[in-house]
Each structure stands twice: as structure tokens, then as C-alpha cells.
């Protein structure tokens with residue numbers, strides 16, 4: 001497999017872009033492949049290599065790349081102009097759909113990224129409660145804004161830098177941390193800081209260090225303790241929204257938070273973020289309230305048109321049943337392979353998310369850090385050589401799309417077996 005053109009482009013790119021990339025997780029060492037195009041389940045690099053893609057842009061492309069229905073919706077919108085700076089019927093229609101699917105969302109605001117969504121959600125929760133502190137889960141990733149870049153998952157953990165320089169301690173002194181799946185620790189932290197505790201923000205399934213799944217009644221217990229202590233519970237469903245079910249993890253697990261953040265899938269692959277929640281909280285947002293939030297690109301017509309198109313397909317074709325069944329099959333076949341090869345590895349996942357952990361099944365961030373992440377990177381390169389693109393990190397989730405055929409899945413399983421061997 002030749003990657004000569006990618007290598008040459010990378011040498012130029014790293015003189016212009018830090019690390020040669022536009023987002024850290026893409027910086028595969030010694031150099032990443034540069035993409036020429038992508039269609040369906042496949043992504044093609046500029047050297048002409050083609051890979052079955054389980055990265056899928058880190059989650060958004062649940063219908064695969066360049067889905068025809070979404071493409072047409074974007075083209076139709078482009079014909080009419082793609083940025084107005086005025087309200088549109090599109091945003092009202094998408095808001096209505098989202099609110100109908102997420103019982104936690106009475107009202108919402110569109111923003112441009114998941115980062116903006118969690119940043120604004122936390123501001124709203126603080127504005128609403130008049131309190132300053134919030135709790136995040138160790139290893140949780142909520143984008144790259146100051147308050148949440150503490151023990152952050154995703155690229156931050158992959159690079160071994162879960163905290164960031166350039167953030168004054170004053171900006172994170174209100175950010176408290178607790179391990180996932182430990183209700184006692186969370187309860188104690190809330191009770192100890194009750195006077196100034198505004199919110200708990202969490203990924204209901206930890207997608208940026210795994211996936212790591214909630215055990216037993218953990219999410220229900222989180223809901224109970226936050227409710228009892230008047231703490232706003234925010235589910236960050238940027239990954240799990242429209243992935244686990246139309247109504248996200250909150251539908252899947254039957255737990256309703258006070259606020260929800262969405263992104264990725266809900267823009268059909270175009271830039272988007274959403275934060276929403278109870279009417280009394282979201283009405284605090286400007287101009288109806290005094291929590292300020294604004295954006296030139298918020299509710300961008302092309303993104304919202306793509307969002308309406310993807311939700312249409314997901315709903316009409318009842319996609320989740322089939323996708324979740326494919327996920328079950330993938331996990332059970334991978335588990336057989338791991339067990340036949342007598343490896344001390346674990347297959348984890350839920351719905352159309354999966355991963356092999358090079359170590360014990362993790363329950364939280366500390367467990368995840370014990371896995372063989374260097375071994376995983378070697379495995380990643382072998383898979384790439386076999387024509388399968390999985391995320392280049394032990395800490396990022398693999399995603400399946402509706403575009404993955406049976407043949408893709410069989411080829412992938414064959415590659416897993418050969419390369420694990």
C-alpha cells in the first residue's frame with residue numbers, strides 16, 4: 001500500500017497547520033492519509049487506497065458518506081442560498097421534530113458545534129440556578145472549551161494531555177470530577193458542594209474513552225440524586241443522540257435529564273450543535289432572558305436542511321432496529337474471535353457502536369487508561385493495511401452506518417481475525 005502522496009502533503013501541511021491537521025485526533029503518526037473522497041461505507045485517500053470506514057467522521061455519518069437524500073437536501077438549499085442571517089421555517093421544523101423526540105427538550109437553540117452546545121448549556125444551567133460549580137465525569141469529552149478541558153477524553157487522552165495549557169486555574173476551579181459508574185462518589189460530591197452546585201454534565205454512554213457503558217441503574221440513580229438536590233442534569237448526547245435510538249440514550253435507558261446537548265448526526269454531516277431543555281431553563285437565553293448566547297452561523301440553513309433530511313430517513317426506514325442488530329452481530333462475532341485466539345481483550349459497545357479493548361472491560365476512565373494503547377495503534381495500522389479504517393486510538397468508538405453491507409462486515413471480521421492473530 002503506497003501513501004507517498006499523503007506523506008508529501010503531510011510534510012507541507014505541518015508547516016502550515018499545527019501537527020499537520022485541523023483537529024488533533026486526525027494526526028496519525030507518522031502521517032495520516034489525506035482523503036480524496038468518500039461514498040457510502042468507503043473512504044478513499046489521495047494515493048488511491050480505499051478503506052471500509054468505521055470512523056465515519058467520528059460519528060455524524062450514520063447513513064454513510066454522501067447519502068443521496070441528504071445530498072439532495074443540501075443541493076436544494078444551496079439553490080436558494082445557504083446563509084441568510086434571518087429566521088427560517090427550516091429551524092422551526094427541525095426544532096419541532098427534536099422536541100417531539102426528546103422529552104427533556106421543551107425548547108432549544110441551534111448552534112454550530114457540539115462544543116458550543118455544551119458551553120452554552122452549562123452557561124444556561126449556571127444562569128438558571130445562580131450557582132457556579134458543575135460536575136463532569138472523568139474522561140468525559142464535551143468539546144474544547146475552557147471549563148471542560150479537565151481530564152478530558154477523546155484526542156486529549158489519546159495524546160496523553162487530558163488537561164490543557166492556556167486555561168487559567170480560575171476558569172476550571174468550578175469544574176469538579178467524579179468517576180463514571182460510581183454513584184456514591186457523585187452523591188458525596190454533590191452533597192459536599194450543594195450550596196454552589198449548578199449542574200452535572202455527562203455522556204450517558206462514554207463515547208470518547210470507549211464506549212464505556214453505564215452499569216445497572218447508574219443513570220437512574222444519577223437522575224434521582226440530581227433531582228433530590230436541585231442540580232440540573234445535562235446529558236451530552238452529541239454522540240448518542242439519534243445513534244442509540246431516535247430519542248438517544250435517554251429513550252434507550254428511559255432516563256430524562258433536565259437539559260440535552262446534540263450535534264454530529266442531527267446535522268447530517270454538516271456543522272451543527274443543539275442545546276435544549278426545560279422551558280424555564282431555555283427561556284433564560286437571550287433575547288427572551290439574560291443568559292447571552294449568539295452566533296452568525298447558528299441555525300445555518302444548509303445544516304438544518306441536512307438535519308431534516310437525515311431525520312426523515314432515520315424515521316421512515318426505521319433504521320435503528322437494523323443498525324442495532326448489525327452492532328449485536330459484530331460484537332458477538334468479534335467476541336468469538338477474541339475468545340478463539342485466547343486473548344485477554346474485551347469487546348464492548350452498544351447499538352451501532354463497538355470497540356475491542358486491549359485489556360479488561362472498563363467501567364471508568366482509570367480502567368481505560370490501563371489498556372494497551374500502543375498495541376492498539378499497531379493493530380490500527382494492520383487494519384489500515386487490510387483496507388479497514390477504524391479510529392486511530394484505543395479511546396475512540398467505532399461506528400457502523402446503514403451503508404455498511406454484509407460483504408463489508410464479513411471483510412472487516414476477516415481483517416480483525418487475521419490482524420489480532
Ligand SMILES: Cc1ncc(COP(=O)(O)O)c(C=O)c1O
Pocket residue numbers: 058112113114115116118141142143144154203207208236237238239263264272273
Ligand atoms: C460527547 C461530545 N460532546 C461534545 C463534542 C464536541 O463536539 P464538536 O466537535 O462538534 O465541537 C464531542 C465531539 O466529539 C463529543 O463527542
